Amino acid sequence: MGRKIEGYWDCPYCNRKGIQGRFRECPECNKPRGEGVTFYMLDTKTLDKDLESHFTGQPDWECSYCKQLNPSVEENCISCGAPKVEQSGSYFDMQNRMKADIPENPVNRTTKQQSKKSILGIVLLAVFLLGIAALVIKQAQPVEMTVLSHSWQKTQEIEAYQTVNESSFTLPDDARLQYTAEEISSYVQVLDHYETVTEQVAHERIAGYHTEVSGYRDLGDGTFEEITTEVADYETYYTTETHQEPVYRNDPVFSTKYYYEIDKWMIVRDVVSEGNGKTDYVGDYSLEKGMENGIGAERTGSLYEIYSIVLQSEKGENNTYEIEEDIWRRLNDHDKISVKIGIGGKLTILDETSVTNDK
Secondary structure: OOOEEEOEEOOOOOOOOOEEOOOOEOOOOOOEOEOOOOOEOOOOOEOOHHHHHHOOOOOOEEOOOOOEEEOOOOOEOOOOOOEOOOOOOEHHHHHHHOOOOOOOOHHHHHHHHHHHHHHHHHHHHHHHHHHHHHHHHHHHOOEEEEEEEEEEEEEEEEEEEEEEEEEEOOOOOOOEEEEEEEEEEEEEEEEEEEEEEEEEEEEEEEEEEEEEEEEEEEOOOOEEEEEEEEEEEEEEEEEEEEEEEEEEEEEEEEEEEEEEEEEEEEEEEEEEEEEEOOOOOOOOOOOOOOOOOOOOOEEEEEEEEEEEEEEEOOOOOEEEEEOOHHHHHHOOOOOEEEEEEOOOOOEEEOOHHHEEOOO
């Protein structure tokens, strides 16, 4: 059985608040407590021993004549003298008839406060996500921008046919073998032995129990009783244990490695050209013819091209964007175009009809 806590009640006649459960009459208007009264808690202070005799621990009964509450040990109503009969309901029967909410106790109030904090956190998170969504939507809205200028850059790779020395564990068909060697090509794990490992292993066991208050029960006589739960207390202890662990070694795997010469095209230099405007070109370069066997000859390799435009927003902000070559050539300086600016500044020109010449 848990400790008892004195409850409180409010007078439904004069609206006096916080009357201690030991009092059966309102100290303000002297009306006895009865219909409309609900006991509640303001604190969790344990009831003093000398006050326990004021309470029976059983719910009050309600007089069927004057509707006043009486101690369970009384056989006659202390207000009107009417006898206790089978039709006389208890304090809890009266509560079931009442439609008003029962005043919350401190435990419920704390729970509600925590719930309010949780709700506030969810609301703040929702506001943040809505802000992000609004930013994304704003960035996805079409905007009108003006083309200020064009720029370009071209990188032409030049390759030369050369003889190079290489090595591999496979020999290409057109390679000229120079020599071979047995070398490590990989490693394989092999069980070497077992070793004994000693360690301290942690365990938990019940060392005792303690009582925790999980709630409060209304006794219906102006007091509340703690609802308690026995909770186990655990302690950690250690044992020395041994076990066998495998130990592996890495053994090398040898294979034949080929060292050879091979003729192949290699990138030897870049020809970089760049400029402003729409007159793009690859800069001058010359290619070596090489020897009769082709060694030393040069050719053009991959060509890398970057096409950019500078756009000005309606607010006068300038930004440079890389775009596809066909759009770059179609646009002219001073054109007004409708675009979308995505996350990360990615530019999307809506369609060909959005390009308008302003000349």
